[in-house]
Amino acid sequence: MEAAPLPIAVFVVDAAGNIESWNKACEKMAGYTASDIRGSRLDRIISFDESGNCKAPSLPLTGECEATGHLTSNDGRRIPVRVTIAPQALDPDKPDSFSVIVAPRPGVMPPRYALIQDLPVTDIIEGLPCVFYVIDQSGHLLLWNRQLEAVLERTSEELPTINVQNFFDEKDALRSTENILDAFEHGSSSHEAELIGKFGKRTACLFNCARTSLGNVPCVFGTGLDISARKEAELSLLLRERAISCSVNAILISCCKNKEFPIEYVNPAFEQITGYTLDEIKGRDPRFMRVEGCDEQEHERIRDALQRHESVHAIVRNARKNGEIFWNDLRIDPVVNQEGEVTHFVGVINDITEAKHYERRLQHLAHHDPLTGLANRTLLHDRLGSAIEQAVHEHTLGALAFLDLDNFKYINDTFGHDAGDEVLREIAQRLRAGVRDEDTVARVGGDEFVLVINDQPSPAHVAELVERLRHSVSAPVTAEGNAILPGVSIGVSLFPRDGERAERVMRAADAAMYHAKTMGKNNCQFYSPELNQAVHDQLLLEASLSRAIRDDDMVVGYQPKVDLRSGKIVGAEALVRWRHPDKGIIPPDRFIPVAEATGLIVPLGELVLSKVCATLKEMRSDGAPDFVISVNLSARQLRQRQFVTRLGQMLAQHQVEPGSLELEVTESQLMDQPEEAVDVLEQLKGLGVRLSIDDFGTGYSSLSYLRKFPVDFIKIDRSFLSDVSIEGNGVITRAIIGLGHSLRMKVVAEGVETREQIAFLRDYDCDQMQGYYFSPPVPRDSLRQMVSKDTRLPD
């Protein structure tokens, strides 16, 4: 392109040639500003030609003249100009200012290289924004600029002595030197390499070399442009590119150029997660992976955010190429260019399918029983709350049934835990099959199930349904090759009739179930306000029992035990009663279960034992040192860790012979945890006390355990004696007597009420009897009298 012609410059000087005025045109031509130049002499900027037609003006100026010369601009250029100087004053005799008109001389502009000799080469080389070098064929520097010294951290004295290959890293030296010297052969070369300073400074440079010669010496000259910043930018770009490429999160970049936001890039993780390659989907609308009809609202939200060029986070379901649906934790952010415009969107796709499934599993676990898959207590509570709310709102009737398996412990102990689990699973399935999908079946404890039955036409319908369920649950279950008969007690409450809050409805069903248990098990009871009263009474009983034990309102009665051969009283069973201030004597059947359930049995048992010890001491001083008193023990007392130690201490404290105390434990208690029972019984035996198995025949003793229990007596349960003349009963009683004797135990018959029973027991060599036929439980003093009078069973 032709350069624009320079304007004519006109300025004013005084006669001495000092510049007085300087306008924009002058500044444009010469580059000096008015403040730079004002006051300078004319010959500072214009050198006049001495030869030629025009004569150079001499100072001081006197008159008009025309000359040619060169204007030296402030950037060092020498511009050929024609100069006209004319006095400005009106009085030509006293001229004191002159106009100087400077015009570039057309046609006298030098050819392209004509001024080359005038070039300030050193200035140019030093002013270059890069390193400059001239190298001979041996690889030594002939010429260089200061920039090279700075980059190589070397002085101008050092540089000529060092070969160019030492300017580079060892690994780069050969290649870089070759590249530079290549220019000797090919005329030019270009490459990138790092210059290494003497003290380790590294400068990445782009080298451009060209062949030339200095005089007759062939050499290569060139520049090395510092590209460190560019290299750094490139590296960081590369790093980001690699990071995107290596990311485990799928990344998608889409363009904003149209409303479809076409895909421009996806990384390998995207390809792996979705199954689509970049080639397959480039240019497509990213929504192509959405699942029709799924997460519509979320997609709408994403769309809105993108239209507004905003970031958005959403969790949606997408389809992989193979059709599989995955959960996508999606984060989309706008990408802004240098002008601040959003040009792209970057989407980070995180496949959280596994996490979602895990979350669901956790959710399920948090709300379901792992063994049966039924609802657990938490879910039951939620469902019951909603069911009650619905029943209240819609004026319908709902039912809550509380089911407790009657003999589950026995099943577990006899057939093993695997069989027990199988029974629970089978029962769960039967219950689930017996109700509708909208009803809830929950397992809330080892052998406790709860049903929430919605929207029932009448209580009679509920009763029918629950009875059907009871039958279904009680049917034999085959587990681990055994046919097991699981009985179940069911308590039912109705809502909102029995309560409008979950806790109340649950409590009502629980009370009904408790009632069903006391009614002989394997039956179903509905809650009634009377039942509530009973539960209330029960609670009162619990509270006052604790007080009674503390205040010693307990009395112990003694029922004599008689030797069947001699008819002599040989001992007694201690039986506790509660002497209630208002209700009179309360029998143990009413408060022992409460004491056991509340743990009060422990202090109560200790109270009885200490009273018995006191009685035994009295009996000894009465002259009956061999007299034995038996005390009933509950399972909870037996399981008490310090029981044996404490009993030993108590006997010692009362100075009672351990052999005069007998402890009765029921057969079912022993068989509850037989291994532990053997352990405790042995410790008790070690203490010297006597042991007996109470209510024998009602539990499920196995012969192997009977052998292991170190007991002295077995007590035949009174139910077997109720009518010994009836075929079956007599047979069992006889068998128990035989069994006891064969195990070297004495046999006691309890609940003996008739002469016939006595005769029967004597016929079959039973050892002792206890029962109303001889005596009911009597106060301590009455017992002492009977013993001292030697009251006997008649022959």
Ligand SMILES: Nc1nc2c(ncn2[C@@H]2O[C@H](COP(=O)(O)O[C@H]3[C@@H](O)[C@H](n4cnc5c(=O)[nH]c(N)nc54)O[C@@H]3COP(=O)(O)O)[C@@H](O)[C@H]2O)c(=O)[nH]1
């Ligand atoms: N853990 C503890 N349990 C105790 C204690 N005191 C009593 N009990 C247990 O309470 C149950 C009921 O006892 P009770 O009402 O005292 O009845 C006993 C006898 O009165 C009764 N019996 C005795 N002879 C006859 C009879 O001829 N006919 C008849 N119908 N009943 C009779 O039997 C009960 C004694 O039974 P058992 O204990 O099985 O020998 C009872 O289970 C007691 O064990 C205590 O301090 N701690």
